[in-house]
Amino acid sequence: MKSLNFMYPEARKVEIWEQDVAPMGENDVLCQAETSLMSVGTEIICLRGIFDPGTNWYDWVKYPFTPGYSMVAKILETGKNVTKFKAGDRVFVPAKHHQYFVASEDRLDPIPEEISSEEAAWTE
Numbered sequence: 001m002k003s004l005n006f007m008y009p010e011a012r013k014v015e016i017w018e019q020d021v022a023p024m025g026e027n028d029v030l031c032q033a034e035t036s037l038m039s040v041g042t043e044i045i046c047l048r049g050i051f052d053p054g055t056n057w058y059d060w061v062k063y064p065f066t067p068g069y070s071m072v073a074k075i076l077e078t079g080k081n082v083t084k085f086k087a088g089d090r091v092f093v094p095a096k097h098h099q100y101f102v103a104s105e106d107r108l109d110p111i112p113e114e115i116s117s118e119e120a121a122w123t124e
Contacts, residue, residue, distance in 0.1 A: 001030075006097035008065040011049025017064075022102045026081040029103055031073035034090065036097045037121035043067045068096035070124035072117040075108075076100075085110070092123045 001021040009015050024030050046067055051057035075089045082105045085091065091108040095101055111120045 001100060003098050003100040005099065006036075006067065008047055008049075008063060008067060010063045012047060014047065021098075021100045024077065024079055024102045025104075026079040027105050028079045029075045029082055029085060029091075029105060029108065030077040031071075031091070031093065031095070031101050031103055032076050033071060033073050033097070033099050033101075035072040035117040035121045036068060036095075037070040037124070038067070038097070039070070042069075066096045066098075068098070069094045070121050071095040071097075072111065072120045073101075073103075079105075081105075084108070090117070090120075092120050094124050 002018050003021050005017050005019050007015050007017045046061045046065055071093050073091055073093055075085050075087055075091060077087055078085060084105060085108060090111045092111055093103045093108050095103055
């Protein structure tokens with residue numbers, strides 16, 4: 001399966017890359033992005049690419065860099081050991097800005113129906 005993924009191939013450059021989705025394990029779920037929140041702080045700093053040597057930013061951001069950490073998604077499929085979720089569930093997951101992705105069941109949080117996807121994306 002292929003996914004369209006938001007990427008910073010280098011500082012001050014944004015691209016959409018088509019990449020393979022990782023294989024799913026027994027405790028994983030396959031997700032489809034619904035709403036992804038982009039931070040005007042963290043992710044813009046990562047995009048700019050200006051970091052002082054020895055800082056967390058300098059050590060963490062290596063290009064190509066995949067931003068993202070606040071995603072609302074719909075579960076498409078579950079691994080055989082997944083017990084808390086089922087296909088069709090809407091969840092929050094600290095995931096990258098990817099169209100499709102695999103996540104471990106223990107990283108997911110259910111989203112109540114009365115919470116919009118836009119509101120839930122602020123969970124992180």
